[in-house]
Amino acid sequence: MRHRIAVIGGGPAGLTFARVLHRHDHPVTVLERDPAPDARPPGGMLDLHEGLGQLAMSKAGLLAEFQALSRPEGQAMRILDTDGTVLRDWQPRPGDLANPEIDRGQLRDLLLGSLDVQWGRGVTEVVPQTRDGVLVHFADGRQETFDLVVGADGAWSRVRPAVSSATPHYTGITSVETSLDDVDTRHPDLARLVGDGSMAVYGVNRSLVAQRNSGGHVKVYARFRAPLDWHTNVDRHMSLDLADVEAVRSSLLAMFDGWAAPVLDLLRHGTAFVHRPLYVLPVSHTWAHVPGVTLLGDAAHLMPPLGAGANLAMLEGAELAESVVAAPGPGDLDEAVRAFEEQMWARAGRWAEITTAGLERLVSPDPTEAIARWDQVQPS
Numbered sequence: 001m002r003h004r005i006a007v008i009g010g011g012p013a014g015l016t017f018a019r020v021l022h023r024h025d026h027p028v029t030v031l032e033r034d035p036a037p038d039a040r041p042p043g044g045m046l047d048l049h050e051g052l053g054q055l056a057m058s059k060a061g062l063l064a065e066f067q068a069l070s071r072p073e074g075q076a077m078r079i080l081d082t083d084g085t086v087l088r089d090w091q092p093r094p095g096d097l098a099n100p101e102i103d104r105g106q107l108r109d110l111l112l113g114s115l116d117v118q119w120g121r122g123v124t125e126v127v128p129q130t131r132d133g134v135l136v137h138f139a140d141g142r143q144e145t146f147d148l149v150v151g152a153d154g155a156w157s158r159v160r161p162a163v164s165s166a167t168p169h170y171t172g173i174t175s176v177e178t179s180l181d182d183v184d185t186r187h188p189d190l191a192r193l194v195g196d197g198s199m200a201v202y203g204v205n206r207s208l209v210a211q212r213n214s215g216g217h218v219k220v221y222a223r224f225r226a227p228l229d230w231h232t233n234v235d236r237h238m239s240l241d242l243a244d245v246e247a248v249r250s251s252l253l254a255m256f257d258g259w260a261a262p263v264l265d266l267l268r269h270g271t272a273f274v275h276r277p278l279y280v281l282p283v284s285h286t287w288a289h290v291p292g293v294t295l296l297g298d299a300a301h302l303m304p305p306l307g308a309g310a311n312l313a314m315l316e317g318a319e320l321a322e323s324v325v326a327a328p329g330p331g332d333l334d335e336a337v338r339a340f341e342e343q344m345w346a347r348a349g350r351w352a353e354i355t356t357a358g359l360e361r362l363v364s365p366d367p368t369e370a371i372a373r374w375d376q377v378q379p380s
């Protein structure tokens with residue numbers, strides 16, 4: 001028997017889920033709010049861990065393609081003092097494939113393959129247990145029913161309210177992102193400063209991380225502790241217009257004043273600035289099982305962006321798909337989803353604790369905490 005299955009959201013979680021079902025010839029409807037795959041910039045690199053994201057790629061039959069595109073050298077990590085002194089300079093050993101990096105756009109295209117995604121289909125509400133199954137309402141007024149609806153629609157999930165009343169809360173830490181293009185020719189000094197992977201500088205209650213992406217593109221993340229409305233009261237109680245690139249640049253340069261000039265050049269040469277307050281769901285978020293609806297990835301366990309979220313999202317997508325394929329009847333499907341949820345909650349809870357503690361140490365009143373954490377998590 002073929003279950004009528006819909007996945008809401010075509011991010012890492014939803015696409016991996018659909019791709020693994022597709023591999024097993026199980027039909028699935030993929031509903032994505034964006035009007036097209038390239039409707040938004042895809043974001044920075046993702047490192048896929050051997051036992052998480054790479055395992056998911058293997059379950060999707062895409063590990064060789066991932067290895068061909070990924071950048072093992074992107075695992076390199078350099079830490080500088082605020083005065084520019086190099087404190088750590090870690091390079092992966094030849095053949096080290098523990099956490100290679102891949103561009104999000106490349107990963108999305110790999111997972112998409114020949115999947116038939118319905119673009120421009122924003123979901124507004126999901127109503128479980130109606131007479132015909134789980135009812136999905138769309139922004140355009142249409143509605144459809146399914147046997148199983150999988151919410152893989154990220155931090156601000158519209159599926160989540162069908163199973164849980166939890167909503168994300170602000171961590172007290174904000175990230176402002178910028179990027180530089182064509183660094184090897186336009187900013188060779190900065191290209192050398194960042195190296196093949198990432199470079200981080202930790203100060204009091206703030207940090208600056210730069211990450212090399214493919215094609216000479218560098219992403220820069222300025223993170224700092226601040227109230228959510230910090231921009232409404234900056235210089236002499238003036239409000240900062242977050243859409244004003246030069247005003248945001250000046251404000252960040254003032255915030256990081258005194259740091260080494262080459263480090264600040266990353267902000268001086270940055271193009272647009274994206275304001276991203278960091279939100280999380282409660283650590284160990286669970287819910288009372290609701291037949292016919294479940295969540296994956298950020299929708300289930302939004303956590304600080306410290307290299308785990310996409311990895312977990314993808315592995316969960318692959319595992320849920322395999323559970324669905326192995327569940328022939330309607331009763332089996334519900335039991336399979338219930339068992340999957342228990343497994344997801346246990347693993348995600350552990351990672352939420354690790355990343356929550358990690359964020360506290362990486363943007364900390366004592367910058368030596370950040371270095372100590374880095375020394376603990378690095379393999380050598």
Ligand SMILES: Cc1cc2nc3c(=O)[nH]c(=O)nc-3n(C[C@H](O)[C@H](O)[C@H](O)COP(=O)(O)OP(=O)(O)OC[C@H]3O[C@@H](n4cnc5c(N)ncnc54)[C@H](O)[C@@H]3O)c2cc1C
Binds near residue numbers: 046297
């Ligand atoms: C700066 C930064 C760096 C990060 N670095 C890493 C890293 O190195 N490694 C790592 O593992 N994780 C990383 N993460 C975390 C990672 O990006 C997320 O955990 C991951 O994207 C979650 O995948 P997802 O599929 O659950 O959700 P998302 O990626 O958010 O995808 C959700 C999808 O659902 C769609 N959608 C939303 N609402 C609706 C709706 N109502 N109807 C239909 N579709 C909808 C969205 O358009 C989107 O396509 C990082 C995060 C950030 C912010």
